[in-house]
Amino acid sequence: MTDLATYNFAYLDEQTKRMIRRAILKAIAIPGYQVPFASREMPMPYGWGTGGVQVTAAVLGPDDTLKVIDQGADDTTNAVSIRAFFQKVANVRVTTKTSEATIIQTRHRIPEMQLQAGQTLVYQVPIPEPLRFLEPRETETRKMHALEEYGLMHVKLYEDIARHGHIATTYAYPVKVEGRYVMDPSPTPKFDNPKMHMSPALQLFGAGREKRIYAIPPYTEVVSLDFEDHPFEIQTFSQPCALCGAKGSYLDEVILDDKGGSMFVCSDTDFCEDRQAKGHRGALAPEAGTAEAAE
């Protein structure tokens, strides 16, 4: 990281904050539309969520409580670094508890717990343009959005079905916002797509390298693209979480030993720990003797 000795509150200078704030207000007014902004260099490399960091920096105030997750976990290097950055430059309260946070910056997951009105979820986005892999030219994708020309996107998904028998896209699964803009939800698993629909929380998306900000206001319709004969479906897991016994949460495979042993546990660490604290136990939970508390 570069020298942070002389920085403004939340690192960004006021002119940059104003520019980002203007973009955020426009993004909220046009749900799912990508607002261009003049992304600034941040004291961390692209790929570390510089777009999300800039959005959080422009929004954050002394009354906020910040949570940062990466793949659902609060304790990964990326999440820890970003949390420490905001503690240092904004002296802000931080938490790992979803329920206590006013702002949650995330990479690759939406918390399992339903977000509340008044909370803001800030996504780190690598590639904001859902049509980019179909059309590399920005002038053309702008035109496609302007004309609601989303046929190619459906063709791509249908090719999946022809080849695999189902839609193979499992991450960054495209959605349509309020019946108008097709939007990239960032590389979250499609498992999380239904959580975006009619969420009481405000959702903001920041792409640093690609210089785009977009948003979904609370209580906004977010529909995953699909076909009548192949309706959208989320991933399901054949077993509950090995630690907390949760069914219906998104699980990650954790390797236990070098003999190929593994277990499946919640990717949302706060959700899993909270359940364990309430007495829920999975098959491989460390403490024994509380099996009666399991579901």
Next chain:
Amino acid sequence: MRVETQVFEGGFSDSVLNAQNVFRALMDAMANPGRIVDVSDLTTPPAPLTPLAASIAATLFDHDATVWCDRAISGSAAAVGWLKFHTGLELTGDTAEADFALISDVNAMPSLESFCRGTAEYPDRSTTLILQIDSFDGADVLTLEGPGIKETQSFSPSHLPRMFRDQWAANRAAFPRGVDLVFAAKGALAALPRTTRITKTEA
């Protein structure tokens, strides 16, 4: 008071935290159309600017923002001087090229369609109108629906542009192009983004 004193005084006491505070009120209002968000007086601008409209200006305007002011504001050397000194804004006389419009006399304002609605490719290149009003206790009660509103939201600003329901329906029909409105009353603001539908009006 001498004009020079009025121009140089009355800005944010803490430019960083006051701006953050006002922005969050604006973000909250834009994300929840028709919701009344309290904001304490953080500026003391010369008339006809109100403290809240001036706070919004100080939060959002700078040399990258082109602003159209109505006659009552642009006719006041003190008000224009205050805005220039505290924000560095670019003034324009052309409603169609304004990023923002600052309006003190809502009854006499130009039609919404005379402002910039953005283009089909860049609907964000549009005007955000800031309307100075007295209160949110107006006689007419609008019922609002749309993104940001769980079911319905009632909204009764003390002042509305003439023929507002027709003007707003036309603005809504141009979506994703369109203008967005911020209402600045005494100590509280509310917003109507272009997505909001007015489903009922009661007097």
